[in-house]
Amino acid sequence: MLELREITAGYGSFQALFGVSLKVDAGEAVAVIGPNGAGKTTLLRVVSKLIDASAGEVLMEGRRVNEVEPHRVIELGIAHVPENRRLFPRLTIEENLRMGAYVASARAHFAERLAYVYELFPRLAERRSQLAGTLSGGEQQMCAIARGLMSKPRLLLLDEPSAGLAPVIVQRIFDLVHRLRDEGYTVLIVEQNVQQVLKVVDRAYLLEVGRIKASGRAADLAASDDIRRAYVGL
Amino acid sequence: MQVFDIFLLEAILNGLLFGGVLALLALGLNLVFGVIDVVWICYAELMMIGMYTVYFLYTVYKLPLIVAFAGGVLVVAVLGVILHVLVIRPVLNSEPINQLLVTGGVLFFLQAAATLAFGVQFRNLGVSLPSLQLGEIFLPYSRIFAALTALVAMTLLYLFLRKTYIGTAIRAISQDRAIMPLMGVSPARIYLVTSAIGGGLAGLGACLLVLQYDVHPAIGLSFGPITFLICVLGGLGNMVGGFVAAFIFAQLISVGGFFFHIEWGYVMAFLFFVVMMFVRPQGLLAKKA
């Protein structure tokens, strides 16, 4: 479904990605793991066109994404749940969700999607009129993911959803990722929490200093010596 | 002078009415600033063009007043968009002060254009409305109408911002601009819509003020600075703050002008502003740090 070919990207004079290639097939859950500063967030931003790649191609279902304008990427079925949640703090939960359904195709099904999302996240339903800025970290993450789901995406990009959250919540987040995959969403998740994420995805890529160092089935990578050596606690 | 003077009450009531219109103007400026992060220094000049539009449509082309009003609002809304596209957009990525100065250039430009086109003489709309008499107090209907219209407009704007998708997007963009594309929202388009609304509000203000004041090229100077101060005092970008500050200023002007000469009313309002800068520099109800 999604394919990145030789992506080179960076910020001004600082280059973050050097010829990165990866693939995500429909229905798969794929993780990109790696240490801080590896370029994982940059990778997702290239896919959602928050930044432009200086070289390489991004293909979504065979179509080149390079020429698409940033605000039209969502129409291709790609929803990006950004790093640090990035909810609109002074909008309510429901208004945030409404923003997730802003595109015309999603507006038509707003009520139906809202019901779906509230069923998935009952806590959000309870607090629907609460300002997003007043939510706890875990609730914010739920809301951010819910917002991403409002547009009925085919590909969901998750940027470090477990960052800064308590272990109990983290567990719930990964359970959710697993559930989403089972429901048919294609997921590309970027994570530092290697141990947990490898349990819920099919495949993974290891990104270090802007290059893919390893890739393979999640179980294989989890057992690999490289990973075990590099990441304490595995 | 007695403490409770019926004419003091009149001044207070007139102040409330005046506050309504000032609040409308402040709203337009705050909206544009909150969304686009630019101060339209030429805001009152846009309003001035609106006043001339209404004047010409009504007195020269003899169109019904309501049509002239619609024309005024429309013209300034379009002007707002033109301003954004031609003048603001090219400097959106440079320093904020450049954006301020560039609108300063437009201020000069519009004022001079009006002088060249229409001359410096004061023009009166020629619509004379009676006053509402409550005992010994006279409240001009033009002012009452203006205040009511302003309130209705502000309510409509509030509903628009709360209940529609675009309205929500307008509120959202000032909270997190960078992720708007992820929602499928083009910031550029939101800016255009906001510029149109900001211009439209100025145009509406023009309609309301042209009933009460004569129009001339420099009339922007009578309303511009005070509108900026209201917005700064209320917290630039803070619509509720601007609303409250508008009424405070209107009272200072009205009551101050009652006790002394009218200019002193304005001086008092401005001095109040300066004092508030000492006391609460970030504005009364500041939203942005």
Add this chain to the structure above:
Amino acid sequence: MRAIPWLLLALLALVPWMGLGNYILHLVIMILVWSFVYTSWSLMGRFGLVSLGHGAFLGIGAYTVTMLWNHFGITPWVGMVAGVALAAVVAVLIGYPCFRFRITGHYFALVTLALSEIARLVIVALRDQTGGSLGVTPKTALAGGESYSLFALQFAQKEVWFYVMLGCWLFALWVWRRVDRSMARYAMEAISQEEDAAASVGVNVTRTKLMITVLSAAMTAFGGVLYGQYQLYVNPDTVSGIGISLQIVFAVIAGGMFVQLGPTVGAVFTLLLAEGLRVGIGHDVHGLDTFIYGALLVLFIIYMPSGILGKLSELWRRRAAAPQGAPARVRL
């Protein structure tokens, strides 16, 4: 090469002797006095402290001197001290809370705008003393046919004013250079780029900003004194209010805000433009010069933010740096 500025200066000093007539002399004097004002403003402007309120200081200078003279017979020599001091006090009064609370950029500009409007309103409101919108003229001390009165600081002969203004202008340029070379300049640049970082290395942000502001305000007020005494007429719209404040900004931006002679070039530009229009198109076309200023200000900010001189010096430096055979030529 380095002698050129001095030669030009010598040439300038001889202008009254060139028999160019009173009109030209008047123009040059106006250019000099406004250059003085614009240069004073640019002391703040170049560091990002864009003030839209310098009209207030101009007005304070001009009106204080004229009022003290007209109502109390106090000599302008004392009056100017009073005016400059008052301007300095106002500058501190406004500047201190602004800088202390980190009010910068467009907030600062709006606050200073308020200031110039207050000044204008106060002048108009005190119409019994100041003559209101109609303006006021200092009472003449030359009624008896004398050509000058040192006590009243009035000179009938333009030549005298010319040298006074020339001297003041040179003084302003000197101050500009001193500020440019001093530690304050590095402090201000650090501040304008990154206040917190500057503060963390010990730069007293508030004090440095205040110093520059007071200096700028005091000099502008002095410019107002000069203007008033020369023109022998002041009115609130010429020396206070947002109009004049914006004009100052425009002239400096057009000329070049970051260069020593930039404001002067701006003065030459705006004055010649105004005069050219007046002569070419006639007195009746009100506002044509402002119309052009407005359009030009917009165009300058968009396309030439460093101003005429800034652009030229940029081009010159590029030329000089290019490894081409022909020697770089000075473009004036």
